[in-house]
Amino acid sequence: MRQLLLDLIAEKPQTLANFEAGKNAELYQLLCRLAAHPEDSRERFVYLWGRAGAGKTHLLRSLAVLPHARYIDAASAAEACCYDPAIRIYLLDDCEQLSPQAQIAAFNLFNEVREHGALMITGGAVPPAVLPVREDLRTRLGWGLIYQVHELSDEEKIAALSQAAATRGLAVSPGVLPYLITHFERDMRSLSAMLDALDRYSLETQRPITLPLLRDLLQLEDDTKP
Template identity: 75%
Template sequence: AQIDAFALFNEIRANNAFMVCSGDVAPAVLPVREDLRTRMGWGLIYQIHGLTDEEKVAALSQAAAARGLTLSPGVLPYLLSHFQRDMRSLSSMLDSLDQYSLETQRPITLPLLREWLQAEAKEE
């Protein structure tokens, strides 16, 4: 399998193609042949981890600011404790909340968020 992986890396490089790999450890510490280990370390290497609640709030705050949205204090912490916690759902929620705010012509506050969550729960 390691010989096949080595050949695949060489073929990908020869054809200017791309490959995405993932694993539990960095390529430098994988228990594989040295030539394969170096090939796996050729590209960009990222360590990915889940965001903490504070990092989620910061990311959502930045996304809101980039869209020109003003969120009252407490909106995002409340949302984290009363809504799905993954970033895809939270980002989608921000879109929906923005739309609801525009439709009701009200700023995004905790009461508006609660109202929107109740309306969403009734639709489901």
């Protein structure tokens, strides 16, 4: 069961189209504009911050599919934070996890991006002013626009999942979605994958999507955890 969920999550690419904006409408519109016309942006630097599961990585990976874009995670930053004239959009994630060597590389990349007019969008768990990084890099991360990425409320998650179920013609009993969001992973990608798994499990067992079916599925998921 757990492998099925992992496969379903992997099947769902992180795109701007499947990001539930919620309270992040202004940020979402900005990133849509940057995706459509990155060369027209007057902003060279954007920093996204928020708690785990809010959607920072989703947004950065959504932009990584653009031509001439490079996604950089903290683990690879020491090597990947190097300027390349062919890359116009740099997407640096998990800034709070940057190693000392990676911080030097990121600082140098900021300067190159500024000099050559490229675009750099970064993400971290906290605002740049309190990031546990060297002072010169902290200052660079504070350049440009700063957005907090707000996690969806439980009501917004239920509404989004209900809409997804309705679009697919799934009959989901009352109580299923409220129970799901309080007894499973909190991010929308995992929740959407569980909705897909419920659909498959319902078809396999010839049972309606009810709370007992969800509980059985969650128990199967727990039983197959390593």
